């Protein structure tokens with residue numbers, strides 16, 4: 001198993017194409033060809049997470065927060081973060097970050113938090129442009145339809161709700177004239193050939209297209225594969241920023257805030273809104289959800305997030321939205337065991353270790 005194989009498996013869950021354009025996901029240190037026998041999963045690549053990776057003899061760290069966020073201007077060791085990057089590179093450890101792509105997929109950061117809070121009927125909270133879908137169309141001889149369909153659907157095309165391998169095919173006639181440089185799969189050179197073909201079409205997430213087209217080209221028998229990528233208005237309903245869901249019953253904000261603190265194992269939570277307010281519909285955005293306050297649907301009674309600042313808290317209060325800030329690490333670190341279980345299931349021969357990040361803040365009230 002190589003570093004690239006592990007990157008591909010993370011990409012199956014959270015394709016890099018689903019990250020926001022300003023994000024810096026991906027492989028930040030290491031060689032894609034290196035062998036991996038142990039992966040450490042962490043929330044952030046801190047000095048402590050690096051030490052945990054050394055102890056576990058891991059060749060790779062998969063984290064939610066990308067190792068390099070602000071581009072490094074020099075590689076001088078005086079700056080603590082640059083020193084950490086150098087130490088990781090010197091240790092030959094590959095670092096992969098799945099950031100906003102892991103914020104918008106089912107099974108990612110926000111699902112992990114929503115599951116801890118036992119929310120029901122969960123759906124994405126906010127729509128994102130990355131959820132756009134396309135139609136992939138190709139033309140294939142009937143003898144090779146199953147082979148092409150299996151390849152593109154295994155790469156992630158043709159998913160509608162809980163159904164996979166959804167596609168359509170219809171017969172027709174293709175024409176082509178091969179020149180002297182060609183080696184055609186069928187027909188004769190230097191004449192216009194007419195061949196029976198099937199028009200095969202399938203829905204695909206735009207974010208997954210690179211892997212799907214690669215699978216198409218690998219499985220299709222033709223020397224030159226004709227295919228169309230058609231933009232659609234459709235979006236993948238399972239993709240979106242945050243999660244929305246319901247509590248079992250209506251309870252007060254004060255009671256729910258205590259439940260959140262306990263469920264997330266947070267030292268403390270900060271609350272915007274009166275304790276006796278009634279809450280039932282909950283929005284979840286791990287990390288800094290403050291910037292999204294204006295777009296939170298009015299049906300949401302309370303937003304559980306991880307890092308809200310003063311002015312965003314005031315904005316929430318002004319629009320009557322209750323907020324529970326559980327702390328960035330306390331909320332998001334729940335994705336670590338979820339991601340580790342996923343990797344264990346997919347990477348049978350690789351050992352998977354975890355580093356659970358403690359909260360950086362203490363609170364003093366007396």
Ligand SMILES: [Zn+2]
Nearest residue numbers: 286287288332
């Ligand atoms: Zn975060």
